[in-house]
Amino acid sequence: MSVNCCSQGSCSSTKNCPKCGNTSKTVGFKTVLHHLKFPHVLGAEESEYYFCSDAACSLVYFSANNKRITQRQISVFDENRAEKICYCFDIDKAVYIEALGNNSAEKIKQFVVQKTKASLCACAIKNPSGRCCLADFKKIESIEG
Numbered sequence: 001m002s003v004n005c006c007s008q009g010s011c012s013s014t015k016n017c018p019k020c021g022n023t024s025k026t027v028g029f030k031t032v033l034h035h036l037k038f039p040h041v042l043g044a045e046e047s048e049y050y051f052c053s054d055a056a057c058s059l060v061y062f063s064a065n066n067k068r069i070t071q072r073q074i075s076v077f078d079e080n081r082a083e084k085i086c087y088c089f090d091i092d093k094a095v096y097i098e099a100l101g102n103n104s105a106e107k108i109k110q111f112v113v114q115k116t117k118a119s120l121c122a123c124a125i126k127n128p129s130g131r132c133c134l135a136d137f138k139k140i141e142s143i144e145g
């Protein structure tokens, strides 16, 4: 298998999560590998992976060849960790929602926007979705704002 559109991150193909049915986007194998607790034990193989973004779903990644990876196998979803909005700069979802209530949200978002523009973020490695979190900021704003 050589380079295809998915390994370059430009692929927009989706699959429905086999657990909850949520539309799940492709995610790079590198992203999957960096979030697994014990990749050598779990035997994750290079494959086409998809990310289920539904926080209520126990499944996080699933592959085209039926490999399933659950929240318990992903370090950032440990029970004692707060839900993040930005994984690159460690911003909790709750912190951002609070900031929306006291007008300091824009400052937080601008920080992330600036760093992203300067290519100082690391979404492909740190965000379990493998994607930029700025769309998630907008999502929270439309719900909470």
Ligand SMILES: [Zn+2]
Pocket: 017, 018, 019, 020, 021, 022, 052, 053, 054, 057, 058, 059
């Ligand atoms: Zn799901």
